[in-house]
Amino acid sequence: MTAIAPQAPTVLEALAVSKRFGATTALADASLRVRQGTVHALLGGNGSGKSTLLKCLAGVCSADAGTVIVGSAHVPATQLTARRAHQLGLRFVHQDLGLFDGLTVAENIALGSGFPTLAGQIRWRTLRARVTTLLDRFEIPAASNTPVGALRPATKTLVAIARALQDQEDDTCVLLLDEPTASLPDAESHTLMAALRRRAAAGQTIVLVSHRMREVLEVADDFTVFRDGHLVASLTAARPTEQELVEAMAGQPRRESRAPSRRPEPPAVAATEPVLVTRGLVAGPLTGLDLSIDAGEIVGLAGLLGSGRSTALGTVFGLRRPVAGQVQLAGRDVTGHSTRAMMASGVALVPQDRLGDAVLTGMTVRENASLSVLRRYYRGWMRVGRERRDTRALAAAFRVRTPSVETPLAALSGGNQQKVVLARWLRRTPSLLLLDEPTQGVDVVARADIYRAVRDSAGGGCAVLIASSDFDELAQLCDRVVVLQAGRAAMAIPAEGLTADLLTALTQKEAIPS
Template sequence: MEISPISVISVLFSIFFGVFGVFRGLSNYPEPFMNNAEIVIQTNKLTKHFPGVIALSDFSFALSKGEIHCLVGENGAGKSTFIKLLTGALHPDSGDMLIEGQRFSVLDPHTAQALGIQVIYQENILVNSMSVAENVFVGCEKTNRFGLVDKKATVAATQNIIDSLGIQLDPEELVENLSTADQQFVKIIKSLALNPKVLIMDEPTTMFNSKDAERVLQLVKDISGRGISVIYISHNLKEVARIADRITVLRDGQFVNCHDTAQENVDLNVIAREMVGRPVNLFYEREKSDIGEVILEVQDLKLTKTSPPLNFSLRQGEILGIAGMVGAGRTEMVRAIFGADQRAAGTLRYKGQIVNPQTPAEAIRLGFGFITEDRQKSGLVLSMNIIENTTLVAVDKFGKLLLKRRREAEAVQTFVDQFKIKTPALTQEVRFLSGGNQQKTVLAKWLYKEIDVLIVDEPTRGIDVNSKAEIYKLMAQFVKQGKSIIMISSDLVELIAMSDRVLVVRNGAITSEIAGEQMSEEYIIANAIEVN
């Protein structure tokens, strides 16, 4: 085979620029490593297509031993697709992967795991009815010489990992009794039990309050200090800037830039602009709406016979924020109002009338909507398309016996356009949408129902900065119409920017109401945490 002089010159220039660290940004390739022996994973021009969508295009990436390499990008940028290619859940259309010197055009899950690649997904993969230790070693059980499960050895091995990480966890406790934060730690322990060389973490702190998120970040640093390479995916750019050795930005399935935090001061606004393709304000400033009369009064609401009474009101045109640590009772309170959980006592007065919704269906008929914290489990029917999900609670608008499909599709198209839901077709199943577009679909469902009070639990969890801003605008437009929102959020910046008032919940009780100049992160945290 003949090699042209131009090809030789091109290769020499690529090597030259890579060595001197200025190759980044001139091609799709991330900066090559000085010491090839330290490379654990290197991918070359990975490409993956789905019907009507290029999920990943000519993506090249490198990961060194003990490195924390963060991947950032909007929902749908290609991050999850890339992870699925690395773990064998998907096969690339073209490109290849170099794993510790071995070249692969495709991987399968078994091979990826054998190579030491472990992934911790956002979704709960634990068995609630099993103990921590049983979950850690499920599928690779420790057995005695008779081939039976050795419970004592399983518990001891789990305890060793727990001790090495410096966390407090009982290996014999049932997972269903653990907090969300501790369940996340169980997933991390489960991955470490398999002695990974590469640990992939997908939004590991998305369900945490600031205190527990800090514990996870420190744990990630400790893991990388052991020589385990970490691919860390997060929409929390502050978090990324704190722990990353390098930050790779993806947009529309393509490599945009790679930032070496040891070589440059990371500017979060620059990264956000690279993610979105235009300047973006990381901190949304909501235009306040006119606050009207009280629309909802909660009087002496008790979740159980022994729980403290809850009293608060909600006004027309108001966003009432609910703050508190995970497990404080925030979600339980709004579920009781919505009729999803039973109330032991108390009165609800809605539009001046005493109401008593015993089920979500009754609450919906009154004019309430509820965006739950887990959009995939309780907000959407993943196997149904955008049209069906959007009209799910208002399908009776299109006929009693026979649905007027064309009118239904036209109505949904209006919301898709207004909400900027990215989809190749209205008939796309929502499980194939990005997280941000799934959340917009949930919001469209309730706004189409023409409700008056919307309860939102963690409205932008796991969503990129651009989608966050769009959802904030839709929420602001909703209350400007004289309607009202109760918003639970663990993101204090979000809570302060969006709320007219903030109620702080601790141990099932409302401990304070914060408004005006008092609304600061420090003051909210001080009221949310028990000091003594």
């Protein structure tokens, strides 16, 4: 990492920015100071205000107070619009990249700058030449006529960055990235971080919002930490530890906030049939998956993108019917059973796409938390009082931060939404819990709460199967990890000696014949 002098000039400063949404204070006199040519990490737990600050800087929402300084320009934060932010040289790439998979790289780039035309006709050769020059400038391994849908995830993000910065000269713009790696596998995340580090070394100023502490510590020069809408730490040219950052985010040292230690050994369980057994399971990319999980055991699934991790969970849960093979639950053949039947048999699934498949954002926390147990409250009418009391107790047990159980779920941070989803399933006391990317886009504090809940469930005898692209997560949480290669279980790695680096190495190997 190239050292940046502490006296490097400030190119972006947000001073005493405040923002309220109804009764909720999102930002309270929050500040940010960014030095030229640095990667500046903006950190905080879900709901800390970091994304709200970026939205205020982008002019997406209007701040209630504060000042934004870019270079020599001073702008009241209340008057900052999207157009003014662009004029000031602020460029944004959000988690939703805004790219169209069915269009080529050149066409996606042109959506941001316009298509060159002559006599009302698009000059395709001119466009492709311009985009090829841009791709070379940003060292992006793609061709101008390649459909964006055919690109690797990290390359897609780089295309979005190039589109945002295509009109800048001499790296004068400030690039602000909101969770650019939230949905990327580790290998893709490393590729993107290396590219950002090269851009910073060439003089580009970058503000990075990310929950992935390991990557942040590898690339960032400076750090700002928000908590509950307030600035709580500002570190310039510093080398903090992960624990120091976590404690600043959490507000106090918390055992759960640390890199979670592996859970204690589960209580002794009388020898019985395994909770889950799959034999020769064929579905999608799976070509013959053999798997067995005992009561109280936490097993991880690791593999490259497209290895079949999510397919395995969905097939067990009944979301898709296998082409061949068998699924057994507690010794009973349940192959091809419906999701309704699997739920009745004690199986629960927390899916990868929380917003698309797991929550109803227009409904309240109470309503979302009760979806899995509606029969407890419906007696010809909903017993709302009892439902409300139970939800308050559930929110407290799972440390869900919400102003009220009647708050719309959409108003909660991603981490708190995920805890509601997990709590909703665990209140059914499942015998098998399936978790697909359970902490994707979740901050380190909420992640620790989710780990605690999963460990507690396993300690009570629940079998847990986790599909995750976060190898640190698998190494910290699992009793063993099964590596998928060529659609099969290539190997099982026990907890002893299990590390993220080892999983990275094993998943990159050629498939091992069974």
